[in-house]
Amino acid sequence: MNCPSGWQGSSNFELPITNVIFLLLILLTGCGRSGMFIPVDSFPDVVAVKVKPGETLPSLAAKYLKDSSLDWLIAEFNEVDHAGTGQELLIPLDYYQKGNLTLTGYGKVPVLNYHNLSLTGSSRMMIPKEKFERQMAYLRDNGYRVISLDRFFDFLDFNGQLPEKSVVITFDDGWRPVYEIAWPVLKKYGYTATLFVYTDLIVGSSKTLNWDMIRQMAAEGLDIQCHTKSHRNLSKKKAEESPAEYLAAVNYELTESARIIKEKVGVDVKYLAYPYGETNDQVIHLLQDNGFRGAFTTKRGQNPFFSDYYRIKRCMIFGEFDIEKFKKNLGR
Numbered sequence: 001m002n003c004p005s006g007w008q009g010s011s012n013f014e015l016p017i018t019n020v021i022f023l024l025l026i027l028l029t030g031c032g033r034s035g036m037f038i039p040v041d042s043f044p045d046v047v048a049v050k051v052k053p054g055e056t057l058p059s060l061a062a063k064y065l066k067d068s069s070l071d072w073l074i075a076e077f078n079e080v081d082h083a084g085t086g087q088e089l090l091i092p093l094d095y096y097q098k099g100n101l102t103l104t105g106y107g108k109v110p111v112l113n114y115h116n117l118s119l120t121g122s123s124r125m126m127i128p129k130e131k132f133e134r135q136m137a138y139l140r141d142n143g144y145r146v147i148s149l150d151r152f153f154d155f156l157d158f159n160g161q162l163p164e165k166s167v168v169i170t171f172d173d174g175w176r177p178v179y180e181i182a183w184p185v186l187k188k189y190g191y192t193a194t195l196f197v198y199t200d201l202i203v204g205s206s207k208t209l210n211w212d213m214i215r216q217m218a219a220e221g222l223d224i225q226c227h228t229k230s231h232r233n234l235s236k237k238k239a240e241e242s243p244a245e246y247l248a249a250v251n252y253e254l255t256e257s258a259r260i261i262k263e264k265v266g267v268d269v270k271y272l273a274y275p276y277g278e279t280n281d282q283v284i285h286l287l288q289d290n291g292f293r294g295a296f297t298t299k300r301g302q303n304p305f306f307s308d309y310y311r312i313k314r315c316m317i318f319g320e321f322d323i324e325k326f327k328k329n330l331g332r
Helices: 016-031 057-065 068-078 128-141 149-156 177-189 211-219 243-265 281-288 323-328
Strands: 046-050 088-092 109-114 116-118 126-128 168-175 194-197 224-225 271-273 294-296
Touching: 016 281, 046 057, 057 068, 057 088, 068 088, 088 271, 109 149, 116 128, 126 128, 128 177, 128 323, 149 168, 149 294, 168 177, 177 211, 194 271, 211 224, 211 243, 224 243, 224 271, 243 281
Parallel strands: 109 168, 116 126, 168 194, 194 224, 271 294
Antiparallel strands: 046 088
16 A cells, blocks of 8 residues: 555644654753753654563554554554664554545555365466465565455545555355365464355355354454345346346345344344446445445455445456466555
């Protein structure tokens, strides 16, 4: 993501970090005059600290931001990748670039889309385990942060800021290798992901997931969301359907699949992945009427904070992709 260094305060202007430090030094020293000292904690948006032995960026984030996973916020604000004993850092107490919007640009988030995996073979829709793990290792080794759909949509709401290199990982349908191959790899790297299931597929065959597997993954942190009930193309009315019957059928695909997921997994569904990536205005109106927060296409590209919530782009990762093609889908 494009997230230039700097600090943006509540007055909607941006100061380089060096200017902030200089300003703090002036205020703290009183410009050489007595009686001008202003304590650091009088600044509502930032705290100046000297790192103590044993302290790390995650521990500082836990102490001051109440969330160790926000260590990246301190790192990017100070343009560092770790905290050393005696190091002087400024800790922002709130997001300083909501929507990752700056005076020079804005951030974009790639959403990766997988379908199936294999221990050995490969096809257009099937990723070999070795290749999938290599892709996850690339994300780790190059500073990417895998974020949840909720955090991504907070970014779209302009209520939050994301790490400069953020990415969302999704899977469609409900194939058994998500449980046997993908989820163990994701857990190894500490990554979250979202599985969009179409509920008619969840029959527990040798190729498909069962609800026990899905419940186990959900309990361990996998997000379970909706891919409709039968995987019909929501954007196309069948020849034998009247307009009213078409709308009723689409509504059933949405509500019944959400009901089943709630019953089987205990999850309140908020997001949909369109079968075949296709939608229309009528489908979107039904999603809104039924309380869906957003929905995903298969149109390739990255997503800035002003993206259409119901036409989010996703980059489908195919089995023939080498690491260079994978990198292109990250916008790098």
